[in-house]
Amino acid sequence: MKVFIGLNNIASVFSDMKNGFADLGVETFIVSRYLPSSVIIHDFADFNTAKVKNKFPIFRPGFIHYRLRNIWLKLVDAYILRRAVKECDVFVFISSSFNDDFMDLEYLKKKGKKVVMVFVGDDVRWFFGMEQEFNKYGLDPIEYDLEELKTQTALTERLTRIRNSEKYADFIFSRLDQAQLQLRPYYRWNMMVNAEQITENRTQRRTRPVVVHAPSDRSVKGTKFVLKAMEELQKEGYDFIVQLIENVPHEKAMEMYSNADILIDQLLCPGSGKLATEALASGAVVMANMSYERYPQQNPVDCPIVDVNPYTLKERLALLIDDYDERKKLAERSRTYVENHLDVRFFCKKVIDLVKNETIDYDYIPSFFRDDYVPISHEEKLLLNSWTQLVQGEAWYAKYVASGDRKGLIF
Secondary structure, three states: OEEEEEEOOHHHHHHHHHHHHHHOOOEEEEEEOOOOOOOOOOOOOOEEHHHHHHOOOOOOOHHHHHHHHHHHHHHHHHHHHHHHHHHOOEEEEEOOOOOOOOOHHHHHHHOOOEEEEEOOOOOOOOHHHHHHHHHHOOOOOOOOOOHHHHOHHHHHHHHHHHHHHHHHOOEEEEOHHHOOOOOOOEEEOOOOEOHHHOOOOOOOOOOOOEEEEOOOOHHHHOHHHHHHHHHHHHHOOOOOEEEEOOOOOHHHHHHHHHHOOEEEOOOOOOOOOHHHHHHHHHOOEEEEOOOOOOOOOOOOOOOOOEEOOOOOHHHHHHHHHHOHHHHHHHHHHHHHHHHHHHEHHHHHHHHHHHHOOOOOOOOEOOOHHHHOOOOOOHHHHHHHHHHHHHHOOOHHHHHHOOOOEEOOEEO
C-alpha cells in the first residue's frame, strides 16, 4: 500500500503523517501546493508546486505571464495526479484536492482509489452556521473580521468542498465545531503529533511559572482576552513570566513549549489545536475552551486540558499560578493523554483499517444542518437546496438524513 497525502500542510501535518505511516510500514507520496505560511511550519513534502510556481520565468506583458504560468501549473498538477494514480492506492486530502471543483475525486473513484478527505476548520465552517450552533449551546461565536467569509461566494466554496467530498470520498474526517453544514457521518479529526519526537519536561516551577500563548489566529485564539487577563493579574501582584510565541522557527517553538509551565490555547472555538497537543506532549499544563459540559464533542474522560473561556480565564489562571501541586498533577497527565489519544499513528492506523474494510463506528452523525440551521436569505436557501440534491441519492443519505422540509430547506 502507498498513500498520497496533499495538498495543504495545515499545522505541519505532512511531516507527522509521513512519520506515522512510515512507522506502520506504509510508504507515502506527499505533495504540497503552498509554501509554509509561517516559520513555525516545517515542510516535508516530496513535491511542492508553489516552489515550481516561483521558478516560472517572467514574461511581459504581465497578463501573458500569468496566463502562461497558469497553463504550466495545470500541466504540473496533471503530471503529479497521473504519477500519484499510478503509484498510490489511497489518497488523503487535507482540505483541498487538485481541482477547485473537487471533481478529481470522482475521477479517483473511477480509478478504484480509496479517498479520504480531511476538513480542518474554515475550509468548511460557514460563519452563520457556526454562529447559530454556538448560540444554541451558549458559546460565544468566533469573531471574524473578514466580511468575505460571510458572502454567498464563501458559502459556495464550502458547499463545493463538502458535498463533493460527501458524494465521492470513501471517508471523511472533521470536527464538530466546523461541521455545521455537513450531512454525512464522519470521523473525528484531531490535531495530532508524533509524540516520540517531542521531549517531555514535567518539571513545574514552584514560583514564577512561565505562561505561554501563541497568537497565530487571534480571532480563534481570543488573544485579546488572554493578554487582558495576564495584564490584570500582573497588576494585581501575581508573579509569573509571560511568553508570546510568534514568528519563531518550529524547533524554537518546541523549546518554548517544553520550558512552559502553562500554555493558553484557543478561547473561542471549542476544542484544542496543534499548539495544545505539542504543549501537552511537552509536559505543560494546557488551558483552552473545551466546553466539556455544554458542547457534545465527546472528549475522552481523561482529558487534562483545563476548560476556560474569556469569562473564566483570569480566575482559573490565577488559581493555577498559585497552586503548584495542581499544576504538577495536571502536567503528569499531559504526556500520557497525548500518547493514548493524540499520537498521529492512531489516525494512520485508522485510515489503513478503513481502507481494508474494517468496520469502525462513526464518531459523529451530524444533525445541526438538517434539524436546526435557518438560512439567512432566500438566495442562500436556494443554494443550499441545490447542493443537497447532489447527495440525496447516496446510500448514507437514505440511512442517516430524514426526508422532509424545514424553513424552506428540502431534504
